[in-house]
Amino acid sequence: MEIALIFMLAGSLALLAQLSVLVAGKLRLDRAAAFERRVRRAAEADIILLLADEADEPARRRFAAALPSDPRARAAVAALILDYLPRLRGSVRDGVRALFSEAGFAEDYRRMLASRRREDRRRAAGALGALGDVAAFGDIARLLRDDAPEVRLQALAALGALGSGDAVAPILGAFAAGLVPFGPAAMSLLRLGAPAAPHLQHALTDPSPRVRALAAQLLGHLEWLPAAPDLSSLLRDPAPDVRREAARSLAHFGLDESCEPLALAMEDADPRLRAAAARALGATGAPRAVPILRRALADADPDVALAAAAALDALGRDGRAALAAAADADPRAGACADPVRAAGPGDLPLGPFGRAAAREVLDRATLGALHVADPAEVTI
Amino acid sequence: MARILIVDDDRFTARLAAAKISQLGHVAAIAEDGPEALQQVADFRPDLILLDLMLPRMSGLEVCRALRADAATRDIPIVMLTGKVQERDVEAGFAAGANDYLTKPFSPRELQVRLQAHLKHAMRA
Numbered sequence: 133m134e135i136a137l138i139f140m141l142a143g144s145l146a147l148l149a150q151l152s153v154l155v156a157g158k159l160r161l162d163r164a165a166a167f168e169r170r171v172r173r174a175a176e177a178d179i180i181l182l183l184a185d186e187a188d189e190p191a192r193r194r195f196a197a198a199l200p201s202d203p204r205a206r207a208a209v210a211a212l213i214l215d216y217l218p219r220l221r222g223s224v225r226d227g228v229r230a231l232f233s234e235a236g237f238a239e240d241y242r243r244m245l246a247s248r249r250r251e252d253r254r255r256a257a258g259a260l261g262a263l264g265d266v267a268a269f270g271d272i273a274r275l276l277r278d279d280a281p282e283v284r285l286q287a288l289a290a291l292g293a294l295g296s297g298d299a300v301a302p303i304l305g306a307f308a309a310g311l312v313p314f315g316p317a318a319m320s321l322l323r324l325g326a327p328a329a330p331h332l333q334h335a336l337t338d339p340s341p342r343v344r345a346l347a348a349q350l351l352g353h354l355e356w357l358p359a360a361p362d363l364s365s366l367l368r369d370p371a372p373d374v375r376r377e378a379a380r381s382l383a384h385f386g387l388d389e390s391c392e393p394l395a396l397a398m399e400d401a402d403p404r405l406r407a408a409a410a411r412a413l414g415a416t417g418a419p420r421a422v423p424i425l426r427r428a429l430a431d432a433d434p435d436v437a438l439a440a441a442a443a444l445d446a447l448g449r450d451g452r453a454a455l456a457a458a459a460d461a462d463p464r465a466g467a468c469a470d471p472v473r474a475a476g477p478g479d480l481p482l483g484p485f486g487r488a489a490a491r492e493v494l495d496r497a498t499l500g501a502l503h504v505a506d507p508a509e510v511t512i
Numbered sequence: 513m514a515r516i517l518i519v520d521d522d523r524f525t526a527r528l529a530a531a532k533i534s535q536l537g538h539v540a541a542i543a544e545d546g547p548e549a550l551q552q553v554a555d556f557r558p559d560l561i562l563l564d565l566m567l568p569r570m571s572g573l574e575v576c577r578a579l580r581a582d583a584a585t586r587d588i589p590i591v592m593l594t595g596k597v598q599e600r601d602v603e604a605g606f607a608a609g610a611n612d613y614l615t616k617p618f619s620p621r622e623l624q625v626r627l628q629a630h631l632k633h634a635m636r637a
Binding site for chain 2: 176183185218224
């Protein structure tokens with residue numbers, strides 16, 4: 133009986149201790165939040181004045197002199213300015229960046245990248261990315277291998293914001309290792325824009341098929357023409373996803389010289405590759421794609437046949453004539469042609485069916501208004 | 513010294529514009545929605561209005577049309593503030609009677625230049 137009472141008492145005490153810790157933690161968080169709110173309210177007017185002065189040098193000096201010395205208060209002021217940063221542009225944005233450097237905020241954030249608290253590391257990566265702090269590039273890139281997924285994601289976004297092509301290799305490395313998911317990695321790489329393209333082209337030979345597929349896809353979105361021959365070679369890659377993404381990317385380019393490798397891809401066992409290759413052939417605008425696509429109207433896979441019909445329609449007059457002839461001769465081809473013709477050129481998506489279809493629309497409707505005699509003069 | 517009414521529900525933009533206007537030696541007032549803007553126009557009698565396109569309760573275009581329909585307010589210069597840059601929105605703004613457009617985010621210096629140009633023009637008129 134006594135032993136049972138002792139156990140009950142000990143259990144209650146342990147529960148009480150746990151509750152106390154929880155309550156104390158909550159109170160500490162509430163106090164910290166209230167403190168931050170107070171600091172932000174007090175600093176807001178000064179920040180608005182700083183920005184109204186374009187954050188020029190005298191304004192920055194005045195502002196820095198009035199900054200609180202308490203590190204927590206300084207951090208709250210810095211966070212408030214960062215909240216405003218996306219809504220600033222031009223010289224005032226540059227002024228704010230200079231302030232972060234001069235007032236030591238950027239240095240504070242760089243130190244926070246190595247903090248033991250994951251929230252600090254996440255915030256620091258976000259802040260330095262927003263500030264475009266290239267000096268922190270290496271430390272942010274290392275955070276792609278952080279234990280905390282939210283820190284890795286923030287580092288990914290920050291690297292995208294920094295805009296250096298050097299970020300491609302660490303991002304792809306983290307992606308290959310399964311540390312960052314496809315979507316955010318792709319967005320970050322796309323945000324890097326043209327500086328990423330040569331590095332992505334290099335990644336087309338990466339041992340990981342996931343990396344090759346991602347690189348192939350992004351090169352199409354970036355419309356990086358120098359990669360076209362490599363993408364054509366990837367149509368014979370052992371990995372189906374890579375072959376498919378290569379075909380999709382070639383559709384962005386619409387190059388005549390892609391016809392032969394795409395014609396070979398039309399013989400592939402993977403119907404999704406054949407459909408993508410058909411669309412890419414439609415984007416080339418090349419008359420020699422017509423017979424290949426006409427044959428594909430009889431493909432065993434209905435999606436491939438439909439893609440071939442749409443591609444023929446996108447090829448222009450010759451393609452449409454071939455589609456009409458095929459539809460008359462074979463009801464199956466007619467079934468593919470009907471929805472394509474019903475959609476009309478205006479409804480054809482740009483990109484896979486892009487330039488050829490767009491040029492056709494230009495031919496008929498817009499050239500007169502543009503006072504352009506030759507459609508080739510129009511950049512689409 | 514001119515009186516300038518800022519109509520924007522975005523507190524940051526409104527306060528930044530008001531601070532810049534004060535620095536330039538003018539007087540600023542802020543309204544956060546369309547009906548408040550119309551009331552402020554009657555009370556504050558602004559020489560120029562900075563009018564956001566996207567407002568709660570009544571859009572900037574509706575406010576603009578209402579001001580242009582009233583003989584007492586039809587000549588007040590209106591500079592539309594908007595985050596949108598589509599041609600259609602610009603056209604709609606001008607069709608509703610706006611004199612100019614300022615795309616957000618704007619720099620305080622850009623605001624200063626536009627304000628000075630419109631105020632100078634208004635004074636001459």
